[in-house]
Amino acid sequence: MRNVPRILILTLVxxxxxxxxxxxxxxxxxxxxxxxxxxxxxxxLDITLSIPLADPEAKSKRxxxxxxxxxxxxxxxxxxxxxHLNLVSGQLRNSIFGLTLSKEGIWNHIDTLIRDPSISPQVxxxxxxxxxxxxxxxxxxxxxxxxxYIDKMLQKEAEGQNVPKVTLYHFARxxxxxxxxxxxxxxxxxxxxxxxxxIGLFRDDRYMTxxxxxxxxxxxxxxxxxxQGELSVDLxxxxxSDKQMAMLSGLMSTRKVKVNLGRNGQTTVTFAIxxxxxxxxxxxxxxxxxxxxxxxxxxxxxxxxxxxxxxMVRMMQKHKxxxxxxxxxxxxxxxxxxxxxxxxxxxxxxxxxxxxxxxVKIKDYGKFR
Amino acid sequence: xxxxxxALSYAHVVILIYMVQTGVTVFSLPQIEAQYFGTNGWLSVLxxxxxxxxxxxxxxxxxxxxxxxxxxDLMEQVLPKWTLIPLYGFLIGVWSMIGLxxxxxxxxxxxxxxxxxxxxxxxxLVVDLLILYLVxxxxxxxxKAASVFFWLNVWMLFLLFFFFGDFDWSRMTTxxxxxxxxxxxxxxxxxxxxxxxxxxxxLFPYAxxxxxxxxxxxxGNGLLxxxxxxLSIVAFGxxxxxxxxxxxxxxxxxxxxxxxxxxxxxxxxxxxxxxxSIIVTSTVYLWAATETSKxxxxxxxxxxxxxxxxxxxxxxxxxxxxxxxVKNWLELFGQIEIGIAIGxxxxxxxxxxxxxxxxxxx
Numbered sequence: 001m002r003n004v005p006r007i008l009i010l011t012l013v014x015x016x017x018x019x020x021x022x023x024x025x026x027x028x029x030x031x032x033x034x035x036x037x038x039x040x041x042x043x044x045l046d047i048t049l050s051i052p053l054a055d056p057e058a059k060s061k062r063x064x065x066x067x068x069x070x071x072x073x074x075x076x077x078x079x080x081x082x083x084h085l086n087l088v089s090g091q092l093r094n095s096i097f098g099l100t101l102s103k104e105g106i107w108n109h110i111d112t113l114i115r116d117p118s119i120s121p122q123v124x125x126x127x128x129x130x131x132x133x134x135x136x137x138x139x140x141x142x143x144x145x146x147x148x149y150i151d152k153m154l155q156k157e158a159e160g161q162n163v164p165k166v167t168l169y170h171f172a173r174x175x176x177x178x179x180x181x182x183x184x185x186x187x188x189x190x191x192x193x194x195x196x197x198x199i200g201l202f203r204d205d206r207y208m209t210x211x212x213x214x215x216x217x218x219x220x221x222x223x224x225x226x227x228q229g230e231l232s233v234d235l236x237x238x239x240x241s242d243k244q245m246a247m248l249s250g251l252m253s254t255r256k257v258k259v260n261l262g263r264n265g266q267t268t269v270t271f272a273i274x275x276x277x278x279x280x281x282x283x284x285x286x287x288x289x290x291x292x293x294x295x296x297x298x299x300x301x302x303x304x305x306x307x308x309x310x311x312m313v314r315m316m317q318k319h320k321x322x323x324x325x326x327x328x329x330x331x332x333x334x335x336x337x338x339x340x341x342x343x344x345x346x347x348x349x350x351x352x353x354x355x356x357x358x359x360v361k362i363k364d365y366g367k368f369r
Numbered sequence: 370x371x372x373x374x375x376a377l378s379y380a381h382v383v384i385l386i387y388m389v390q391t392g393v394t395v396f397s398l399p400q401i402e403a404q405y406f407g408t409n410g411w412l413s414v415l416x417x418x419x420x421x422x423x424x425x426x427x428x429x430x431x432x433x434x435x436x437x438x439x440x441x442d443l444m445e446q447v448l449p450k451w452t453l454i455p456l457y458g459f460l461i462g463v464w465s466m467i468g469l470x471x472x473x474x475x476x477x478x479x480x481x482x483x484x485x486x487x488x489x490x491x492x493x494l495v496v497d498l499l500i501l502y503l504v505x506x507x508x509x510x511x512x513k514a515a516s517v518f519f520w521l522n523v524w525m526l527f528l529l530f531f532f533f534g535d536f537d538w539s540r541m542t543t544x545x546x547x548x549x550x551x552x553x554x555x556x557x558x559x560x561x562x563x564x565x566x567x568x569x570x571x572l573f574p575y576a577x578x579x580x581x582x583x584x585x586x587x588x589g590n591g592l593l594x595x596x597x598x599x600l601s602i603v604a605f606g607x608x609x610x611x612x613x614x615x616x617x618x619x620x621x622x623x624x625x626x627x628x629x630x631x632x633x634x635x636x637x638x639x640x641x642x643x644x645x646s647i648i649v650t651s652t653v654y655l656w657a658a659t660e661t662s663k664x665x666x667x668x669x670x671x672x673x674x675x676x677x678x679x680x681x682x683x684x685x686x687x688x689x690x691x692x693x694x695v696k697n698w699l700e701l702f703g704q705i706e707i708g709i710a711i712g713x714x715x716x717x718x719x720x721x722x723x724x725x726x727x728x729x730x731x
Contacts, residue, residue: 121622
């Protein structure tokens, strides 16, 4: 037994000594934080790296490297020749893709990122409505370093369900799954700031269309369960009245998907969505402390969500993108042979009848009657 | 301390068997399941578990009928020793090769992740010295060391809770074993990930009645099945099947996905902890090879035998130098070892029956 501590120490020493071979000196490393990819008209890639600098003597807070090349790893070799730092990608947080490239397909680049063991599967995948390199190279005066700015914003917005959290892992998972298509948040430059520009919907690895930011929460209801979010609904149209607005906060939502394979080949999918939240703002005729008024409002919000959902799903069916993963649920009701023999995205999905069963529950309405 | 007749304790054998069984294959296990069995490939673990349990049952028969004597004694009481030399040589070769290949694969993966330019053979040398040091201390101390290493290792199972958020049952599909390749091959590949239990046959002389060695082996195997099963279920609900097929080491990707509020990219650290389980696996295989060589060279002290074996296998391990080559070698020796795991107890059983029959005849 007394040998055990000795062996433990030896193991530790062995592990530590192994570190002497491949040295990594912090000051000599350039930690790539964000990489942008754009497609040039020539077919080559325009790649930009953003590297935060910790050197107090440096004038700028970050280093920008840019090159054109055929592949992303080739560009890394080219860019390494432009700097005194050793470029490493262990701290990479975000990979942003220009719209033109996203429309052509981004799998080759995702594949490269996944293959590299030093790159985390938690690296975010983001589409830029416009030129990704330009956005990354630009300094936003009132904001932190652009790379960090994007990263922090995406993280915060994902917590509020305004964009989905999409990492290399999520993208690859949905890319390979035959019952769902990948998605990615879309950003754009609006002058002094960067703004969320919606949710990009992919077919395989090609960007097809996007969900507008104002509908992001509807998309979140349909995509799965979540625990935090805010929704503002304009109910004027539903009620044909003057002005009626409600703002729900602290939203919690669960989703169930029911599939009914009809005998005549008509597949019906029902989304059962249960939403609870608190009212923080209400402009309209109802008295929220009145039980029947509150019920009416709940129903109106629910029918508003149903209307919006119907439009959204119809749009996705038109573009043949199954971003909600309806396919996974249909697949689970079929035999393997039947599933494999059908062309889900092209033939079946656009014709699926999608129904919604939405219930909204107002937990509370603030501290004012 | 009792020095008269030390015996392995029940808990030590359980942990030892579990640690020997956990090898490098665990890193690619979900990929193997997806590749050969397709959808819901994790179920295959249960079939292998059943097969291994039957296999252990035959070892139990050897233990019972042979009265807990060493299998070498049992063989030598029937056959003249010189006829067993080829068998012993074969066992020594296979066992030391498995021990060596496991370390080599581990080191190559480590190199890919963390030390791209360090010579893998240097890393392997360090690990091999440790193994040599441990193996010369004898099986009792190996058992105790394994228990300490076990606790450094087993808590990682709790990390699987981290994947709860992105886990989705519907991703698993309702299809069972669809879209896979040759299932027979897959069965063998997964069975290789269970190997190590067969070495319990060499532990017989070091156990006594209180050890309940067969029950301990079954228990160790059960523990391993539990950890494989939870890992595989999490992997199949976290990754999509097609994605799993494309991955080299799903467990590494799982570990890389873990982010704690204050630190991320912990996979190197977690991977480092697996070294302990690799050391135990390799050590016990080397110990088994040493035990066998003692039969051939009873006059030579076992630590010299271990040294020669380590030196020999270190020399051989220069041959395969890419990850794919090492994987292929390991696969080959895994298949041979499955043959040994099934064949050896049957062989000894037949000898036992012959022995009993001839004795009765006399």
